[in-house]
Amino acid sequence: MHPMRKQFAANDALPVELALRRTKHLQAELPDHLHDWLEIIYVHGGTGSFFIHHTFYEMQAGDLYLIPGNTIHKTLPHPDEPLTSSVVFFSGQYVQASSIGLDAYSFLQCFDSARTTRSYRLALLPEDRARLEGMFDEMHQELAAREPGYRQAVLLQLQTLLLHLNRKISPGAANVPANFSRPSWLQNALIEIDVRLGEDMSLPALASQASMSPSYFSRLFKQHTGLNVTEYVIAKRIMRAKELLADTDRTVAEIAAACGFDSLPHFYRMFKKIAGDTPAHYKRKQ
CATH class of the missing domain: 1.10.10.60 (Homeodomain-like)
Known part of the structure; x- marks a missing residue:
């Protein structure tokens, strides 16, 4: 049986990991995996199929996927058009810990919605995609440079990203349904x-x-x-x-x-x- 969990440094002072613009070939893709951290996947290019819980998607450029913790998921890149994607993994507790109090705001609303509706893909307009790619680039730069305050900078960038995604699923905005027909x-x-x-x-x-x-x-x-x-x-x-x-x-x-x-x-x-x-x-x- 292949390992089905992704390893994270649980005691790391910054429980956030970013894989920027990585290309996945079918033979190099991870086994199906399961982890408690939350995951955001943004597709830059290529094609493939994506199995999340009971839901199937045909992946394409511009797609954004929200993977709640403790959810089985598996990417199957197309053999002739490998997927290039950016992925951020993070601890929900870490992101939410700074938002406690009378006016507490849940940065994880988009993941709660994905789990409840079992709809894991968000529709993004071209300007949303450019903004998202810029946020990923900024997080990557902070993680690479590790200048004083970089942990706070990454947390703020991640919270800003989640705030933007939460607004995308506010009343009147909907997740995109699965586009893969299965028997x-x-x-x-x-x-x-x-x-x-x-x-x-x-x-x-x-x-x-x-x-x-x-x-x-x-x-x-x-x-x-x-x-x-x-x-x-x-x-x-x-x-x-x-x-x-x-x-x-x-x-x-x-x-x-x-x-x-x-x-x-x-x-x-x-x-x-x-x-x-x-x-x-x-x-x-x-």
Whole structure:
């Protein structure tokens, strides 16, 4: 099983990472990944497909994607037109920490909206794109020069960017719907996996519901999503476990059972492999 989490320096004084104008080829793309940090992706050029949760997009220049934390996503660059994109990863807690008080403002509204509506792409006008590219360039310059006050400068630039994106999703402005048509059997399978996360679930059962052989179903599932069925199911179970660990007082054993793991050792191994932490330590950090 490939690692499905992106490593971040959790104790860094500046929990922000920027990859500026990187070109992704199909063979060099990261495995499907899952992390708690938030992610903004801006496409400069090239094409490819993007799988986020249950949603599929055809990526193109000018697209902006908002990836909430703890969300499975996978980019599949086109083999003949590799994607060039800028990506910023950051801790939502860090960005929001300076906005506490009576008139507190949520810089993360755009991510909350993306998660709620399951619509992860924003429409940008040409002037919006130029402004966004300028912000990425300024952040890159600050991170490269590391002059006194650069952490504060990067935080202010990131908060300004988020403020601008929040206004794009204010009443009257809408996220762009998915533009990728996928077969009904695949959508049904993704929904079935979500509904039955706590139950026994097998590849033959999923394939039978789609009226396919297990091998054919598995091949098509990976072709459309870029993900292996078994890895996808386990990752979804770990995502659910993380939510329960953060938001409930249930024991680790109760959460493991509720998420479909038949033994605690197996749950601990998968949680550590995907989340990069033990369940107990993750719960304490929340």
